[in-house]
Amino acid sequence: xxxxxxxxxxxxxMELESEVEAAGHSVVGVAASxxxxxxxxxDAPPEFAFVDINxxxxxxxxxxxxxxxxKRIPYVFVSGNIKKxxxxxxxxxxxxxxxxxxxxxxxxxxxxSALVQGDDSMPPPASLVLAQxxxxxxxx
Amino acid sequence: MQEYDQRRTDARDAGxxxxxxxxxxxxxxxxxxxxxxxxxxxxxxxxxxxxxFCNAAFEKLTGYSSVEVVGRNCRFLQGGDxxxxxxxxxxxxxxxxxxxxxxILNYRKNGQSFWNALFLSPVRDDNDKIVYFFASxxxxxxxxxxxxxxxxxxxxxxxxxxxxxxxxxxxxxTRTLLVHEVDxxxxxxxxxxxxxxxxxxxxxxxxxxxxxxxxxxxxxxxxSTVQRKLFTTDxxxxxxxxxxxxxxATDLVGAIKRDDIHLTLDxxxxxxxxxxxxxxxxxxxxxxxxxxxxxxSDGGGEIHILVxxxxxxxxxxxxxxxxxxxxxxxxxxxxxxxxEASARQVEARIERTQAGRRxxxxxxxxxxxxxxxxx
Ligand SMILES: Cc1cc2nc3c(=O)[nH]c(=O)nc-3n(C[C@H](O)[C@H](O)[C@H](O)COP(=O)(O)O)c2cc1C
Numbered sequence: 305x306x307x308x309x310x311x312x313x314x315x316x317x318m319e320l321e322s323e324v325e326a327a328g329h330s331v332v333g334v335a336a337s338x339x340x341x342x343x344x345x346x347d348a349p350p351e352f353a354f355v356d357i358n359x360x361x362x363x364x365x366x367x368x369x370x371x372x373x374x375k376r377i378p379y380v381f382v383s384g385n386i387k388k389x390x391x392x393x394x395x396x397x398x399x400x401x402x403x404x405x406x407x408x409x410x411x412x413x414x415x416x417s418a419l420v421q422g423d424d425s426m427p428p429p430a431s432l433v434l435a436q437x438x439x440x441x442x443x444x
Numbered sequence: 445m446q447e448y449d450q451r452r453t454d455a456r457d458a459g460x461x462x463x464x465x466x467x468x469x470x471x472x473x474x475x476x477x478x479x480x481x482x483x484x485x486x487x488x489x490x491x492x493x494x495x496x497f498c499n500a501a502f503e504k505l506t507g508y509s510s511v512e513v514v515g516r517n518c519r520f521l522q523g524g525d526x527x528x529x530x531x532x533x534x535x536x537x538x539x540x541x542x543x544x545x546x547x548i549l550n551y552r553k554n555g556q557s558f559w560n561a562l563f564l565s566p567v568r569d570d571n572d573k574i575v576y577f578f579a580s581x582x583x584x585x586x587x588x589x590x591x592x593x594x595x596x597x598x599x600x601x602x603x604x605x606x607x608x609x610x611x612x613x614x615x616x617x618t619r620t621l622l623v624h625e626v627d628x629x630x631x632x633x634x635x636x637x638x639x640x641x642x643x644x645x646x647x648x649x650x651x652x653x654x655x656x657x658x659x660x661x662x663x664x665x666x667x668s669t670v671q672r673k674l675f676t677t678d679x680x681x682x683x684x685x686x687x688x689x690x691x692x693a694t695d696l697v698g699a700i701k702r703d704d705i706h707l708t709l710d711x712x713x714x715x716x717x718x719x720x721x722x723x724x725x726x727x728x729x730x731x732x733x734x735x736x737x738x739x740x741s742d743g744g745g746e747i748h749i750l751v752x753x754x755x756x757x758x759x760x761x762x763x764x765x766x767x768x769x770x771x772x773x774x775x776x777x778x779x780x781x782x783x784e785a786s787a788r789q790v791e792a793r794i795e796r797t798q799a800g801r802r803x804x805x806x807x808x809x810x811x812x813x814x815x816x817x818x819x
Contacts, residue, residue: 322642405695
């Protein structure tokens, strides 16, 4: 699976890249801003993406997500505060909350790559909050 | 002018007729004259319903003498700030021949205004014909101003409360913002620490070094998970140890991908105060980690985790059935130290029983019961 990483903390991005590669996938690009993400999607379209909410150009991860959803590229958010996400998760499969563990990320990655290949038989791991299961804030 | 004089004479005569009808010692007339309540009588049979009688209290209230008021309609008490709607209400009550009680702004002879609680009522003869109007006036300026003061005070108090609430809310918003900012940084820093350790572990060629680094990483991750879970529940002050155990165990067992290790869970939410979250999570982390390590031996194994409350205490039990393995001495020592320190920190009792392939570790601990009511 060709993966794009959208993350403005380079150390975290690098480490995630190694974990993705260790799981047998390839990383087509690391973007630190929404502009870079758009460039990667244009030049080397990924099959899947990890997207942080806060990027170098502000909380633009949500826009990146919407762009990916428009292009039908599956993705998950990776963020320290998934409560900031809109109710519809901006079209994401789900979200992985930081700080994730090595096991949590490995399990999420296994689930996602199965899903991207059309296999939805695996149970979702605890580390991945699926969009449809996300707790909705009570509106009154 | 002449006409007005005539009317005054008529009015005075009518007043005298009214009084004459009562004998000198008539208690009614005496009371009417002597009462401290200002009162007047008007004669609606005469043009413009003039006053035909007023008592001393009325003179005192208005500053006009009886001679000055008799023959005139009472509206001379009204002035610039008198509410015309109130006047209209009086007019229609009089036209309808009914009682009315109203508050109206009136003016004394010296021009000073006062609030008049006016009560007026028609007086009917035996044929039900209105022969007089009777009215009493009461100066309630003081009451009115006290009312205004009270209202102002109440308004001020409400303003003060609203202001305080606004300030508090703003302070709270700032604090929440700060907490979120700090939380965000702590999470990122924990993940950065973990990333550095992971990188080092990947770079090293030495298997011993690698496993030492992974063991450090394992504890950093346990603490990281606590931090994450503390803030995903909106209530920073409480932490569900069962939820932590579930995620830790399923992630761990999920990642090792061994079909021969079976995990079963029996968990009920147990909320602990935030200060106990890290030591308790480290305890759970050590116990589950140990059980999984034993299960990694050839035969695989069964792991069962139970978290439940039992009258004032709560119990974490990690039970496994697997071939006992000889653990690495250093890592076993670290595990023991962490367990011991964490247990001492939260005053937990740890009991280990081993029989053949079965190992049971019970951690019991006192919890304040009011703090672990589920949401
Ligand atoms: C018995 C009686 C007492 C009245 N006393 C007062 C009074 O104390 N103050 C006042 O402003 N109007 C008083 N009025 C009302 C006025 O005399 C008058 O009826 C009112 O202004 C409405 O009529 P207008 O619109 O023709 O002025 C009294 C009326 C009657 C019949």
